[in-house]
Amino acid sequence: MKPEDDPFFGDETTRALQAARDADVATMRDMPGAVVHARVLTADDPEAFGWDRLREGLAREGVVSVRGVTGEVILTAEHEFASLSPKPHFWDLFLGDADDVRAACGKIVAQGLPEGVTRQPSDEIDAKALHEMQAFLVEHGISPFSKRALAGELFPARAVILRNGDGSIAATAFAGLTHNHHSWLSGVAWVGLAAVDPALRGLGLGKTVDAIANLVAVDELGASGTTEFAAADNAPSRAMLRACGLRHVPERMVVMFSASAQRLTA
Ligand SMILES: CC(C)(COP(=O)(O)OP(=O)(O)OC[C@H]1O[C@@H](n2cnc3c(N)ncnc32)[C@H](O)[C@@H]1OP(=O)(O)O)[C@@H](O)C(=O)NCCC(=O)NCCS
Numbered sequence: 001m002k003p004e005d006d007p008f009f010g011d012e013t014t015r016a017l018q019a020a021r022d023a024d025v026a027t028m029r030d031m032p033g034a035v036v037h038a039r040v041l042t043a044d045d046p047e048a049f050g051w052d053r054l055r056e057g058l059a060r061e062g063v064v065s066v067r068g069v070t071g072e073v074i075l076t077a078e079h080e081f082a083s084l085s086p087k088p089h090f091w092d093l094f095l096g097d098a099d100d101v102r103a104a105c106g107k108i109v110a111q112g113l114p115e116g117v118t119r120q121p122s123d124e125i126d127a128k129a130l131h132e133m134q135a136f137l138v139e140h141g142i143s144p145f146s147k148r149a150l151a152g153e154l155f156p157a158r159a160v161i162l163r164n165g166d167g168s169i170a171a172t173a174f175a176g177l178t179h180n181h182h183s184w185l186s187g188v189a190w191v192g193l194a195a196v197d198p199a200l201r202g203l204g205l206g207k208t209v210d211a212i213a214n215l216v217a218v219d220e221l222g223a224s225g226t227t228e229f230a231a232a233d234n235a236p237s238r239a240m241l242r243a244c245g246l247r248h249v250p251e252r253m254v255v256m257f258s259a260s261a262q263r264l265t266a
Contacts, residue, residue, distance in 0.1 A: 004127040007146045011165040017061060018146040025154045032182040035067055037157050039143050040256065041253060044068045044174035044183050051080040058084050063264065065256040068093055068185055068227070076256055086257035089264075091229040092238075093190070093254055096246035097215055098218040098225050104245030105211035114203060116165040119212065120233035125151070125159055133161055133193075134168045140195040143264045150174065156221050161215045162205070164197070171196045171205050173213035177221055191264075194228075194240065206240045215245050229254045 004114070008015040013142045028034040033049030035042035041057035042065045043049035058081055060065045061121055078088070094102075117240050120129060127147055134144040144150070150159045154238065157176030164170045174193035179185035191213045210228075217223040228246055230237040238248075256264060 004131040007129075009131070009144055009146075010138055011042060013062070013176055014143060015061075016154050016234050018144075018149075020061065021056055022154060025093060026247065029155070029180055031180070034180060035183075036068070036178045036180050037145070037176065038065065038178065039145065040065050040194075042067050042187060044179060046077060046080075047071060048182065051188050055080060055084070058086060058259065061258040064252065067254045068252045069205075069255070070251055071203045071253070072266045077255065077257065081257050084257075084259060087261055089256045089258060091231050091254040091256075093249050093252045094238075094241040094246035095229060095252075096214070096226050096244070098223065099213045100189050100245040101226055102245075105214045107212035108204075108207050109215060111204075111208075113162065113208060114200075114205065115171050117162050117200075117205070120161040120163055122158060126163060127151075127235060129161060130159065132169055133159060134173050136172055137193055137195055140198070141265070142193055142195055144193065145174075149176075150177070152169075156214050158213075158220060159193075159207065160209055160216060162209055163266055164200075169197065170200055172210040173209045173215035175213045175223075175226070177223065185227060189221055189223035189226045191217055191226045191228045194237070206236060207237070210240050210244050214246075 018027045028036045032044035033043045040063045054064050130150045132146040137144040138204045160173045162171040175189050175191045178190040195211045214226050215224045228241050
């Protein structure tokens with residue numbers, strides 16, 4: 001099999017998670033409390049989704065996450081998962097409505113790309129490009145989705161890839177409608193998988209690629225707004241999200257409960 005024909009990418013555990021999430025989409029799309037697609041089994045309303053279902057997922061896959069939940073729900077989660085003694089990993093939730101996103105991101109994108117960097121047109125992002133994107137994400141510490149998820153074949157979604165003059169990837173991001181009609185985030189796109197070649201960091205490319213993905217979300221996927229997550233210690237990411245018109249929502253968090261100390265991306 002050619003590498004680009006392999007739908008999944010990464011080590012055995014990561015590939016198994018990608019396959020499980022892809023297989024779940026049809027069910028998660030209509031299930032109260034479920035997030036349509038993420039890297040690990042995820043609920044945005046664990047009460048509606050069912051604590052038993054989440055606990056079973058944690059026992060089976062070693063990791064689950066709760067997304068956009070209050071502190072009270074996090075305390076309940078700690079109690080519900082106590083028998084499995086998982087380690088919690090926290091991310092802050094950022095949110096922007098379509099108008100704020102358009103205003104902030106429009107200005108960033110209008111500044112243009114740095115010399116020599118070009119955006120790969122969406123209709124030219126084939127399996128080979130998605131394979132490169134998966135490898136780029138892993139190289140920069142981000143757990144990728146399967147190619148079908150990245151391609152938008154499973155739920156409305158689009159990958160953004162910026163390339164250097166020599167054809168190598170300079171930066172990536174992604175936008176997708178990962179919240180179903182039951183969710184408090186229904187209609188809001190998740191934007192993520194933002195990464196910049198370390199040699200090009202600090203030059204505004206992160207803001208540019210993230211702004212493009214945010215505009216794709218509201219203008220092409222029809223989202224009413226966007227949400228992104230950032231860890232407390234990821235200053236460049238937090239500044240990037242704020243620059244793109246999103247604001248931190250302190251009363252809502254994203255927590256991944258993991259049986260190992262390994263910290264996957266949210
Ligand atoms: C996060 C990331 C994409 C940012 O890309 P970048 O090209 O370096 O970012 P930019 O140059 O566009 O800068 C974005 C903002 O962060 C600020 N920033 C950049 N580097 C910073 C640093 N080391 N510390 C603090 N702030 C920093 C910039 O000043 C800018 O904010 P401003 O508009 O308020 O001035 C990049 O650091 C990266 O690939 N990190 C690894 C993967 C990752 O963490 N992705 C995010 C997952 S949520």
